[in-house]
Amino acid sequence: MKYFLPKEISWLYFNERVLGEAADKETPLLERIRFLGIYSNNLDEFYRVRVADLQRLLRKKGSFAYAMGMPVREILKNIRCIVINQAAIFNRIFKELLADMQKAGIRLVSEKELSLKQRECALAYFQNSVRERLVPIMLDQREAKPRMRDPFLYLAILLTEKSGEGKETIKHSLIEVPTDTLSRFFILPGEKGRRDIILLEDVIRLGLPQIFSTLFPKKIESWTVKVTQDSELALNDDLTESYMARISESIKKRETALPVRLVYEGDMPKTLLLAIRKVTGITREEFLLPENRYHNFKDFIKFPNPDGTSLVYTKFTAIPNVAFKNQHSLFSVISKHDVLLHFPYNPFGILPDFLREAAIDPKVTRIRITIYRVANQSSSILNALINAARNGKQVTILMEILARFDEENNIAWAERLRNEGVRVIIGVRGLKVHSKLCLVSRKENGKVRHYATIGTGNFNEDTARIYTDHILMTCNNKITEEVLEIFNFFKNNFKVPKFRELIVSPFTTRQVFADKICREISFAKKGKQASICIKLNNLADEEMIELLYKASKAGVRIRIIVRGMMSLLVGVPGLSENIEALSIVGRFLEHSRFIIFENGGNSEVYISSSDWMTRNLDERVEVSVPIHDSQLKKELKDYFELEWNDHKKARQVSPTRMNEFREKIPYGESSQVAIYKYLKQINKL
Secondary structure, three states, X not given: OOOEOOHHHHHHHHHHHHHHHHHOOXXXXXXXXXXXXXXXXXXXXHHHHXXXXXXXXXXXXXXXXXXXXXXXXXXXXXXXXXXXXXXXXXXXXXXXXXXXXXXXXXXXXOOOOOOHHHHHHHHXXXXXXXXXXXXXXXXXOOOOOOOOOOOOEEEEEEEEEEOOOOOEXXXXXXXXXXXXXXXXXXXXXXXXXXXXEEEHHHHHHHXXXXXXXXXXXXXXXXXXXXEEEOOOOOOOOOOOOOHHHHXXXXXXXXXHOOEEEEEEEOOOOHHHHHHHHHHHOOOOHHXXXXXXXXXXXXXXXXXXXXXXXXXXXXXXXXXXXXHHOOOOOHXXXXXXXXXXXXXXXXXXXXXXXXXXXXXXXXXXXXXXXXXXXXXXXXXXXXXHHHHHHHOOOEXXXXXXXXXXXXXXXXXXXXXXXXXXXXXXXXXXXXXEEOOEEEEEEEEEOOEEEEEEEEEOXXXXXXXXXXXXXXXXXXXXXXXXXXXXXXXXXXXXXXXXXXXXXXXXXXXXXXXXXXXXXHHHHHHHHOOXXXXXXXXXXXXXXXXXXXXXXXXXXXXOEEEXXXXXXXXXXXXXXXXXXXXXXXXXXXXXXXXXOEEEEOHHHOOEEEEEOOOEOHHHHHOEEEEEEEOOOHHXXXXXXXXXXXXXXXXXXXXXXXXXXXXXXXXXXXXXXXXXXXXXXXXXHHOOO
């Protein structure tokens, strides 16, 4: 019998942990609202990607469709049950938060709860800013060609009209809520000491009589509804000059992709729901998810804070890395010793500063970098690279166009970069480039010396403020030469490099980490120290899980800190008794990946861009790099222990205690706070 939890089910347990942060009364009030938004946004993407994958597999193989040993139909059925149960929890938390917000002087009001002054204000806003953006579609007209777009919210409208003979006729309409051009939230004038906020769809509800005045309806009723669509891009493997054009065309086709979910207010009349189903083409009942009044809760990530700072996290100040203190040149520091950066605890600005220095340094000749996700048009990283190209440096960027949901931004950047004289490689045939690499080549004493940055997360200043990640900055020749070989592979895909320092997917990652696990098994059988500490976003590859089970049975102590999917089952008698697992959801998104092998007392530490999922091991270019410096190895070991000893935010990831908090220690602090204090100490602040 195989002991695996389907990764989709495991992912839902992860999102339940996000929901748990919204329920945690120790989290600031508006941050709890934000966690509801994160939960909703996560769930949308889950349906667009993972549920869509399962449905595609089901269409292809029918009753023969299996995933991780379970029939796909059963997985989809379980998903729907879990999502419906979580929706009930979500609604309960939201109701509690509305009450807590009201105590704090913030009210979320509907169109039926407005004072006369507020009603006049909302109607004026509707007339001056909203109405011109609305395009009602009459669903009953034969000529109409209605469609619904993901991720927009819609009002489904029921119009009751009087006919000439005194009878009533029913008409159906659909209006897209224009959250792409207007804020979802409109702050109303309120009583002293109170802030009232109305949602955009409720402002539209208030103005519906104006929109349909020419039809003279007797009654107008409305319900919110949204559709989620398959986000997969239909592409072949042709990396020609037309590649980006075809990606752009595929992105447009997402608007008409197959639906995977229809969310609607549970009390919507059946006739109106049927009309909406005809618009979306949804025929299967399991695609339908009845919920409460408000959908698209992802917008609540940006819920307005009329009270300033008291209802959100206290301001966070990044810690300068002591290695660069009072140093004029980053190159001079890195040339002496490796530097390890911890984000968001260290300022991300070190990376743009490094590239800006390279851009004006007369000794620098070339800059190479991989880009997966960056900030929008304000990216400090890419603007620094443009400046380098303008200064005559040879700049090469491997731009991964197929970073899901960032395709348009990456295409726009690729075009701009090419116009600035940057060489852009738009992908690697058959592989997605997920590694985080930068290599700067510099002439020193008649020779070329390379400086590399190798990380666990994207070169993105926006996410670096809220994601935990690590970056190694080094000029270790053994490492930098292999980074250079990876960039050469991007140009000549037929030549696969040999690696001794770096562990690189899809070439060596699976085998090398498997060998290291087997080495720990050998140590355990000989009675020597044997342990593995693993920190990942996702652990779902069956072969790696089987090896960890084997290691556990041999007596290897395995501790896992996992943020998201976890298909391994811990604590199974005779199988995984020596495996423990925790998950931490806090102020920052735990995104860093690193692995520590005890190695008989001579520990090995790697940071990595790769999770242990089949796609990361076999289908992507990923890079893991060893940490050789003893002080930096200690930092990562201490980092892991601080997280492992978290008795504030850490939750169990076990079949019997899924998502339960560990026993909390009175007056304890979260690991993220503890890590911040630790890094302040070692950076002498």
